[in-house]
Amino acid sequence: MTPKRNIKKVAVLGSGVMGSRIACHFANTGLEVLLLDIVPQDAGTDRKSRNNLVDTALANALRSNPSPIYLKSFAGRISTGNFEDDLHRINTCDWIIEVVVERLDIKKQLFEQTEQFRKPGTLITSNTSGIPIHLMAEGRSEDFRKHFCGTHFFNPPRYLKLLEIIPTKDTAPEVIDFLMHFGEQNLGKTTVLAKDTPAFIGNRIGVFSIMSILHYVEQHDISIDEVDKLTGTIIGHPKSATFRTNDIVGLDTMALVANGLKQNVPQDEENELFTLPPFISEMISRKWLGAKSGQGFYRKEKGTSGSNYYSLNLRTLEYEPTPKVKFPVLDTVKNIDDMPGRLKVLFADKGKAGDFYRHIFFRLFAYASNRIPEIADELYKIDAAVNAGFGWEMGPFEKWDALGVAPTLTLMEQMGIKAAPWVYEMLDNGAHSFYKIEHGKKLYYDIPSRAYKIIPGTEAFILLDNIRDTQTIWKNSGVTILDLGDGILNLEMHTKMNTIGGEVLEGINKAVTLAEQSYRGLVISNEGANFSAGANVGMIFMLAIEQEFDELSMVVKAFQNTMMRLRYSSVPVIAAPHQMALGGGCEICLHADKVVAHSELYMGLVEFGVGLIPGGGGTKEFALRLSDELQEGDIELNNFRQRFLTIGQAKVSTSAYEAFELGYLKKGRDTVVMSRNRLLAEAKKECLKMADAGYVQPAPRKDIRVLGSQALGLAYVGANTMFSGHYISEHDVKISQKLAYVLAGGDLSQPGLVSEDYLLQLEREAFISLCAERKTLERIQSILKGGKVLRN
Template structure:
């Protein structure tokens, strides 16, 4: 990346749904942002508030939206608003100008005319368009403008969807393209994909084709909305929203707009007929049933007698009927199959309606994707990357094809009437067995022009466990694996259901620490699951509590606590690298590490209160310890106590890693945040190695934790009773709150005292086990286990 180019300030032109959210994401990574939009008609020249009304209202709306586009509310202060008429000269101070105005070429060109008037030479200028040819936008612009101009297509919402397509023109300097590719990945946390200036680029070209293929198949076979969503969700590594719920969220009009654009602009596409809109979709458009934005689409929700009722659209009659649960025999057989590759083989071989659906729609997709090379991209791996990052697929078309076996699948495709591109036949003839292969921890792709394998560019700085697990595993059990990630550092990953922490994970942690202390420099705990960890195995706790095996339960809790303390007091550094959900025990694991290297999208919290318990793996003890380290004389002591008490008592979960600092789960000055998910493990390893090489010293167990005793205990009791009197919490909540207050205050001590961690762990363990004997706690646990719902009894 161009070391001389530094991005300090970004201008975003256009504050609509995309513009305001792109501005928020640049603010997320610490940049100052200038967000501009048009002046309202007839706005007085001397009334700045009125002149900025459009941009200010748009930003305010974005900041109130859920999920939030901003990591932390205070980050919004990094965004300065203004308007095109008064504030366009300020773009001279910006290093990157991003245009996000309405999708009309004439308006974009008019905006670029103003931009050229004020931007300083060398400033990056990009357009976030999803449909207008990039090269048309620079007509009439200067050479410097053209050299530094590029398309940057963010997917909505920009904070959460990882795809960023980079679309250069023939005039774009190669250094500008390289900079944007690396900056997008490293700093914005995106999967950056280099795309050609073709209709809908890569992601929407393949993604909309896939959707339209399904719509036409449904139109032909009469499959129901519920059936298709059952088949196109997590079972094949796609998002829970599957096909039709995704359409409702995105908006039917948006999908149709892209499909119509493709139908007009790809006259030589062999499958252009599939971009024709089916009659039932036209009927929905006529009725304005566009999805979430109009309150109904393929699904709708209504309240009946105060209860939410869900309806699905009958595509034949265009009438809504109560949503039905559907089952397929083939899907039932895959319930115990964890590997997506193995599931796909079973599903595609199935002889039922599900198997027919998969073979028809995906064979068609495989053929279509192969035929888009080199039209939309010279390399097929970019198609997979775009689908995975933009549409949330776990495996792209060529990865799925690989999983099924390239040669055998090709023969079945031909039999079914789907013919892929010539280069696929040439690949097989060359002796290549797959589109991808992994060697020496690196993933390679088949390069079509040279008929050889090459390393996927840009992945050299990543450590991906999927690439090294086979060759670098040194120990494993049913729930965890220890992998040598080089330079004397081990990695422990766990792979239980939802990465819950049970006996096999506890064994893995202890074994990993023992191995690291014996023969290595340090340990990283990370994994590549959907979530880092959903916490302790609540089902095991429930079974032991129901059987009243309280001595055994006490031992299980003590073992968990001891394992967390081993993380804290090992003789080598232990770094934890969480991502997405890190709840309960997963949060406690992070709190006991020497350092946490967290992905920015981190939803962390001590949530045990929701199942009628208190954090029992050292989390409550750790809050008491951190409270002690923060304490000052005077009223501030009780203020801090109240904040810690409420954080656990309200089961607060961070909406980002930055909020985890605010809630006290992460520690300022110790823990760090990484925006790029692919760099998380490499960064964690680097920090672990740095601590080891700087002379890591094993910590000494704490015996100097200052607790407040009765004065804090009284505050906790009064607070709980006040909440109960106001009908905010139940009687059982009061009991849990009192036990929580008892631990945080160090017990019923007559005055502030110094206590040890072991003392607090004993209080924590006793409270946890005693709550497991409560019927109402068991009811709460059962509600979570059977229905996934928090019960407030």
């Protein structure tokens, strides 16, 4: 029986851009990290100068934006050193990962030195993206080779979810299994088992797609702005689309991978496509490498009235003002939220957009099909790698499925594009799609067995996309309520950005009613890009501009009452937020019995930015939490100040861990999950645990200690001082005073005890009064029109 493997300490060899950030992400997970690099050539004998390179690299990483680390204090888990003085320290590590320069001789030399100190059984891996894995293990001991493989992270490793595991013929099966599981569950990655082929899976397919587009713009009348409009969020790709992404990555990096593929896959039927177009070579010679050099396909210049943006004309290689791009078909699909439905309309377009989509993606479909079994034996690995590595919502085979395999194949043939023989055999065998859903699980078509199989490693996931068709028990235009089994319901929002309006409030109340009547608990989660961007400010703006204040008061009270239903339901309520949980989305979490949060959580009460205070119970809840942590004396005012500033400065957490520091999550109660795919399953587990323990409905709070006039005085003086120093506007002072009034429990002469209802009334009155302010309406209008925060 193989002994259980525990990872407590990791050594990262190499502190460059990737190495330092991989070290940070290991630290994010709670691991102790040893980060080593070479001694600078001009170093003296003192420790500081000998570690200057590694210390500087780590410091630069920690200063970078977006941050590679969840919480600044987590950097304390990383210790640094150099190869000459500290390599022996790897004998205390459970996993050693090499991230040095992409040269085989240097890597092999480092592995030879490493083997002198590495304890037997320690995992040892390389993060190379271009060197064959098996070559690096040549000449090493049997134990080394048994525990060695490639672990290819994508940059930035905190944010891009792909982790390719690339074994050699000598890698022990249990090592592969462990890394696949550890990478997914502990590091929060989409782990994909890849073959030791050039560029592995993600870059082989992703770079082909990029090169295909580069050659298309060279040969057709289409601008880089038009391509980016067509290849961004409209098709479920990142907002940076194609050319902006190239600028972020760097043209030199992209060219390096493309040139490597051109040289190393001579038998590839599309080998010629990896030849760099002349304009790329010219841009590189001019050092127009993208963001790192200040210009690439795009350039930003600061003018007297703000920044001016320019895009490169690839015909003249001159920068021109970035134009507004319009395609009629994009207006047609903007209200189609269903991605498969949207793709069908886009690909059927008879104009310039449709021509582009069919040329680029039909060729990609064929290329991906022809890479099996060269780079992967199973088709799902290609989709998983591209989605996680390049941020696509749907991979090649998933897009092909959405369009219909057989009809798309016919169109491809009409364009002279030939798919792999196994696709025809699949259709002849009576299988009409690459994927299908059965019993709540996603199955893929397995080519050798000609049968559908469950995607390995997904058995423990609960994914709403897989159960929505069979387990929905109620829905309206804003929410769907699903039965997760075992007596647990799930409430899923699906409005635009999951904003909260009347239909969502109706759905929440319905979910609580159903759960209290016939179920054991309720989870609130969804699979949108964000948990919730907050209340529907457009609705608030319309009521305020029409001066319908009685109706607005009813709306706010309905929101508050709904939050209190969550707080005082007779069954446990678990919130499972991810990405943005702002305003009302944050308030849902504040009123749940427990929060099971994804590590990438950007949570905050941001109403101050639109001239308001949190009005859905958020201000009340901060007053309540302040009461629970208050101590006598100056500490009371310090805690009040901290809570006041969190709302007054509209602070948003940069991770779930920072949400604890800001007071949005509760230490000792709420938990964090690294794997996004496991979030709902973990939330359900926690809900069942609370139900099994004999959940007791809490009693409404009437013992909330508020500070009254002494806290008000502190806040008023602070706001006026900030105004006098020209740090905030006169309207900011007014909002600050309203916020302080609610948090302090009003203008009480001395501290006292109040109820939640009392605080909710103060909160509601303050919210409505601010809605009557012209400057608040101007702030809301600025957000609605351009998404910009106005400080008037």
